[in-house]
Amino acid sequence: MIALLQCSACHALGDSGLRPLSALVKKLGLKEQTSAEAFIDAIGAYPYMPPFVGTPEEKKALGLYLTTLAK
Numbered sequence: 001m002i003a004l005l006q007c008s009a010c011h012a013l014g015d016s017g018l019r020p021l022s023a024l025v026k027k028l029g030l031k032e033q034t035s036a037e038a039f040i041d042a043i044g045a046y047p048y049m050p051p052f053v054g055t056p057e058e059k060k061a062l063g064l065y066l067t068t069l070a071k
């Protein structure tokens, strides 16, 4: 899973632990696939996060995954 490789070094994928992704995507309200993908496009603009690297299909899959965490 792409989030496991590119996000889990710095984020827990569950509800607890190190900077849990579910809480962060809820805070940003990434409930729609389009907003999740827009966030992924902008991720390199954060000084502390590396830009997303992947194919358009992988970006879609990650966006979908983030929306499931946000709900």
Ligand code: HEC
Residues within 6 Å of the ligand: 003, 006, 007, 008, 009, 010, 011, 019, 021, 024, 025, 028, 043, 048, 049, 050, 052, 066
């Ligand atoms: C090198 C470490 C690192 C990696 C890799 C990383 N992040 Fe982060 N991320 C951070 C840090 C540090 C923060 C700030 C945490 C905070 O505000 O509590 C953050 C914040 C966030 C936020 C909240 C942004 C905001 O505006 O508050 C989201 C959502 C997020 N990361 C998603 C991701 C996703 C999705 C990936 C994988 C594609 C990822 N991160 C990869 C370190 C990382």
